[in-house]
Amino acid sequence: xxxxxxxxxxxxxxxxxxxxxxxxxxxxxxxxxxxxxxxxxxxxxxxxxxxxxxxxxxxxxxxxxxxxxxxxxxxxxxxxxxxxxxxxxxxxxxxxxxxxxxxxxxxxxxxxxxxxxxxxxxxxxxxxxxxxxxxxxxxxxxxxxxxxxxxxxxxxxxxxxxxxxxxxxxxxxxxxxxxxxxxxxxxxxxxxxxxxxxxxxxxxxxxxxxxxxxxxxxxxxxxxxxxxxxxxxxxxxxxxxxxxxxxxxxxxxxxxxxxxxxxxxxxxxxxxxxxxxxxxxxxxxxxxxxxxxxxxxxxxxxxxxxxxxxxxxxxxxxxxxxxxxxxxxxxxxxxxxxxxxxxxxxxxxxxxxxxxxxxxxxxxxxxxxxxxxxxxxxxxxxxxxxxxxxxxxxxxxxxxxxxxxxxxxxxxxxxxxxxxxxxxxxxxxxxxxxxxxxxxxxxxxxxxxxxxxxxxxxxxxxxxxxxxxxxxxxxxxxxxxxxxxxxxxxxxxxxxxxxxxxxxxxxxxxxxxxxxxxxxxxxxxxxxxxxxxxxxxxxxxxxxxxxxxxxxxxxxxxxxxxxxxxxxxxxx
Amino acid sequence: xxxxxxxxxxxxxxxxxxxxxxxxxxxxxxxxxxxxxxxxxxxxxxxxxxxxxxxxxxxxxxxxxxxxxxxxxxxxxxxxxxxxxxxxxxxxxxxxxxxxxxxxxxxxxxxxxxxxxxxxxxxxxxxxxxxxxxxxxxxxxxxxxxxxxxxxxxxxxxxxxxxxxxxxxxxxxxxxxxxxxxxxxxxxxxxxxxxxxxxxxxxxxxxxxxxxxxxxxxxxxxxxxxxxxxxxxxxxxxxxxxxxxxxxxxxxxxxxxxxxxxxxxxxxxxxxxxxxxxxxxxxxxxxxxxxxxxxxxxxxxxxxxxxxxxxxxxxxxxxxxxxxxxxxxxx
Numbered sequence: 001x002x003x004x005x006x007x008x009x010x011x012x013x014x015x016x017x018x019x020x021x022x023x024x025x026x027x028x029x030x031x032x033x034x035x036x037x038x039x040x041x042x043x044x045x046x047x048x049x050x051x052x053x054x055x056x057x058x059x060x061x062x063x064x065x066x067x068x069x070x071x072x073x074x075x076x077x078x079x080x081x082x083x084x085x086x087x088x089x090x091x092x093x094x095x096x097x098x099x100x101x102x103x104x105x106x107x108x109x110x111x112x113x114x115x116x117x118x119x120x121x122x123x124x125x126x127x128x129x130x131x132x133x134x135x136x137x138x139x140x141x142x143x144x145x146x147x148x149x150x151x152x153x154x155x156x157x158x159x160x161x162x163x164x165x166x167x168x169x170x171x172x173x174x175x176x177x178x179x180x181x182x183x184x185x186x187x188x189x190x191x192x193x194x195x196x197x198x199x200x201x202x203x204x205x206x207x208x209x210x211x212x213x214x215x216x217x218x219x220x221x222x223x224x225x226x227x228x229x230x231x232x233x234x235x236x237x238x239x240x241x242x243x244x245x246x247x248x249x250x251x252x253x254x255x256x257x258x259x260x261x262x263x264x265x266x267x268x269x270x271x272x273x274x275x276x277x278x279x280x281x282x283x284x285x286x287x288x289x290x291x292x293x294x295x296x297x298x299x300x301x302x303x304x305x306x307x308x309x310x311x312x313x314x315x316x317x318x319x320x321x322x323x324x325x326x327x328x329x330x331x332x333x334x335x336x337x338x339x340x341x342x343x344x345x346x347x348x349x350x351x352x353x354x355x356x357x358x359x360x361x362x363x364x365x366x367x368x369x370x371x372x373x374x375x376x377x378x379x380x381x382x383x384x385x386x387x388x389x390x391x392x393x394x395x396x397x398x399x400x401x402x403x404x405x406x407x408x409x410x411x412x413x414x415x416x417x418x419x420x421x422x423x424x425x426x427x428x429x430x431x432x433x434x435x436x437x438x439x440x441x442x443x444x445x446x447x448x449x450x451x452x453x454x455x456x457x458x459x460x461x462x463x464x465x466x467x468x469x470x471x472x473x474x475x476x477x478x479x480x481x482x483x484x485x486x487x488x489x490x491x492x493x494x495x496x497x498x499x500x501x502x503x504x505x506x507x508x509x510x511x512x513x514x515x516x517x518x519x520x521x522x523x524x525x526x527x528x529x530x531x532x533x534x535x536x537x538x539x540x541x542x543x544x545x546x547x548x549x550x551x552x553x554x555x556x557x558x559x560x561x562x563x564x565x566x567x568x569x570x571x572x
Numbered sequence: 573x574x575x576x577x578x579x580x581x582x583x584x585x586x587x588x589x590x591x592x593x594x595x596x597x598x599x600x601x602x603x604x605x606x607x608x609x610x611x612x613x614x615x616x617x618x619x620x621x622x623x624x625x626x627x628x629x630x631x632x633x634x635x636x637x638x639x640x641x642x643x644x645x646x647x648x649x650x651x652x653x654x655x656x657x658x659x660x661x662x663x664x665x666x667x668x669x670x671x672x673x674x675x676x677x678x679x680x681x682x683x684x685x686x687x688x689x690x691x692x693x694x695x696x697x698x699x700x701x702x703x704x705x706x707x708x709x710x711x712x713x714x715x716x717x718x719x720x721x722x723x724x725x726x727x728x729x730x731x732x733x734x735x736x737x738x739x740x741x742x743x744x745x746x747x748x749x750x751x752x753x754x755x756x757x758x759x760x761x762x763x764x765x766x767x768x769x770x771x772x773x774x775x776x777x778x779x780x781x782x783x784x785x786x787x788x789x790x791x792x793x794x795x796x797x798x799x800x801x802x803x804x805x806x807x808x809x810x811x812x813x814x815x816x817x818x819x820x821x822x823x824x825x826x827x828x829x830x831x832x833x834x835x836x837x838x839x840x841x842x843x844x845x846x847x848x849x850x851x852x853x854x855x856x857x858x859x860x861x862x863x864x865x866x867x868x869x870x871x872x873x874x875x876x877x878x879x880x881x882x883x884x885x886x887x888x889x890x891x892x893x894x895x896x897x898x899x900x901x902x903x
Contacts, residue, residue: 038749038750039748040748041748046747054669054672056661056663056664056668057663057664059663062625134621134624135624135628137621138621139621193632193662193663194663195663211751212673212744212847213845239748244842244845245845247726247729247843248844248845251729251734251742252741428602428603429604430605430609433604433605433608433612434603437605472608472611473622
């Protein structure tokens with residue numbers, strides 16, 4: 001086979017002169033690794049679905065890093081285990097609150113950076129203190145952290161002015177520890193915007209090489225977890241490929257050239273049925289684990305969207321089942337009215353759901369509308385506002401996001417069916433961004449409330465105050481709920497094992513369902529389709545396979561996806 | 573002659589100035605905020621600290637000064653050869669992002685354009701003289717020109733890449749390969765290059781062939797050809813004159829094509845997942861990456877101007893009338 005291919009290529013090659021040849025990653029690799037010209041297929045894991053841009057950013061401080069930088073390279077103190085819904089120690093051996101306002105971390109012994117230096121308490125102290133620079137993304141911790149002290153080589157003591165348990169937990173598993181001995185010599189500008197080429201890391205892999213459309217990682221010999229946790233990553237090389245079109249990705253997956261694709265591939269359900277080599281987490285719908293909630297965001301500063309009753313009528317009018325089945329062919333799941341991801345199912349308050357939950361029921365929607373005083377007095381088939389003004393709204397989604405376009409069509413037609421005049425409109429993604437930030441919209445869809453260690457992030461997303469002229473990260477509905485925000489802040493400062501935690505969550509569910517600042521519709525998945533041609537034992541629902549989330553997305557490694565690599569087995 | 577080129581250079585200078593200004597203006601007229609988009613794409617999680625981060629990046633990219641100041645800064649940087657930092661591929665400099673992609677684009681497009689031009693013109697000129705060739709080349713040429721490129725490319729991937737499995741269906745070189753100076757790597761590179769090259773070659777071929785055939789027929793029927801024939805000149809000589817005259821519009825056409833080469837072949841790059849400037853341009857637009865967009869557009873402007881200038885020079889060399897016309901204009 002190879003011979004025939006080469007022959008044809010040779011014929012082509014002799015006929016034509018070729019100039020295309022680039023080699024840009026070669027000058028900053030470990031000289032030992034550069035010698036191999038070809039990755040052995042049986043030792044290499046090929047992944048895609050994470051990177052959109054050519055690799056060029058190894059800086060763990062600023063956003064936008066190469067695939068695997070946080071996880072394969074840099075590591076966090078804890079991992080978040082989405083199955084057990086708890087933090088598990090990673091670089092840290094343990095961590096506990098030793099006082100009302102004091103937290104003590106113990107590091108594992110004998111962790112080394114890839115340049116041979118020890119990872120110790122000074123590195124952790126340095127990393128936390130880096131947050132005192134305002135532009136570092138986690139600088140917010142210094143609003144409530146008081147100081148940090150390296151007690152001995154392996155012990156770090158952090159003191160707080162305000163013990164924000166949930167936010168501190170977020171720091172523990174979200175932020176990677178950087179090497180002090182490298183970073184302390186750098187200028188602030190270099191730390192913030194430098195490319196940090198040739199990173200010195202603590203994780204199981206180091207950068208091998210990269211090019212326009214790929215980055216390769218190579219396994220390190222002395223990863224600490226081998227000794228401490230008896231874990232060994234299976235692939236010697238990981239090659240992550242910058243996303244290409246769906247056709248190309250599907251093709252490569254079907255031919256076994258890619259082992260794991262974390263792309264959204266419409267119609268994958270049908271394909272899986274016919275290809276025994278391919279697998280997803282669940283054998284049947286929804287195939288994927290849920291990753292975030294797609295919500296309908298009403299602009300609550302304009303009538304009639306400022307009325308919770310009106311929004312409640314909308315919730316009853318929309319059929320999520322229609323979107324799940326016809327738009328997504330069953331690869332997503334209907335959202336719970338609470339909007340909380342299924343990993344939080346244990347906190348769902350059934351009583352609240354019974355009182356205030358909803359399901360697709362157009363007749364109920366119509367009666368809520370009528371009860372709240374919304375009627376069609378001019379006889380055009382659509383209701384007017386309470387002041388008698390005609391209601392005419394648009395639902396904006398980015399043009400070209402075909403699944404969202406279809407979903408928007410479905411939602412608009414559901415709403416028109418009960419007499420709410422909504423038309424879908426597809427505009428440039430950047431224009432949707434502008435509208436969301438400035439508040440110049442009526443209805444949009446947004447899915448930024450994703451998987452984290454605590455529902456606290458979801459309520460922060462819903463209720464954040466104060467509402468400003470430009471809303472960049474949260475509360476796009478611009479709904480001002482004093483109660484919701486007060487509860488959210490209290491939740492931030494409550495430990496997960498405190499009985500108050502669950503009470504707060506119940507109260508927040510009640511507020512969010514009563515006030516309905518946003519309407520949860522469906523859960524997008526952790527898109528993952530794996531080929532079993534070269535690697536097997538992929539995470540799945542089965543009891544004999546691992547349960548880590550099978551994802552290469554940058555935020556997922558620290559949510560336990562790194563453990564997937566330790567469980568993979570070469571196919572026989 | 574000197575005056576002719578001086579005038580041309582002046583026109584090119586003014587065009588360059590205007591084009592660069594438009595390069596600056598167009599991205600900034602698009603909706604959206606590049607910094608917000610960059611932070612959103614990478615989901616900065618803590619909303620409390622995001623504001624400081626946003627201000628910082630606006631300063632890094634120089635968006636925090638008035639537009640006229642940004643425009644002056646842009647010219648200053650440009651004249652120093654600094655194209656800025658890409659927002660999309662932050663923190664890579666635009667020049668390195670573009671230069672990394674450029675070899676693929678040039679390696680794919682220049683051979684495709686040149687070879688299709690040479691072969692197409694040859695076929696077209698022959699078709700003009702042979703009934704048999706005319707009956708086969710002409711319909712085929714029309715067919716190839718009329719075929720939607722996207723469809724042809726997908727067909728090639730499917731037949732050559734999937735069905736027959738003779739060629740890889742994607743990428744610039746094998747995923748398992750490391751760029752090196754070995755024979756195996758070169759073969760791999762050519763192997764991946766062939767299908768995208770072929771698709772571009774086939775589609776361009778028809779157009780050149782049809783154009784050349786029509787031009788040659790027109791020239792053969794013109795007065796000077798008839799006059800030459802009446803004088804009893806050999807057919808070969810008449811044809812050579814006709815061919816040379818017919819080449820002139822084709823040379824301008826070639827110059828135009830070569831000029832926009834650096835724009836890349838977007839569809840080719842998407843269908844064959846081939847690296848290059850086309851898909852980079854698309855990403856730059858989608859991510860409001862002003863600097864990358866400016867950088868690529870600048871390369872295109874320079875390319876177009878340069879090849880147009882070369883075409884002007886070529887015209888003067890191959891067509892004595894241009895020279896005479898110039899001198900005639902002087903007297």
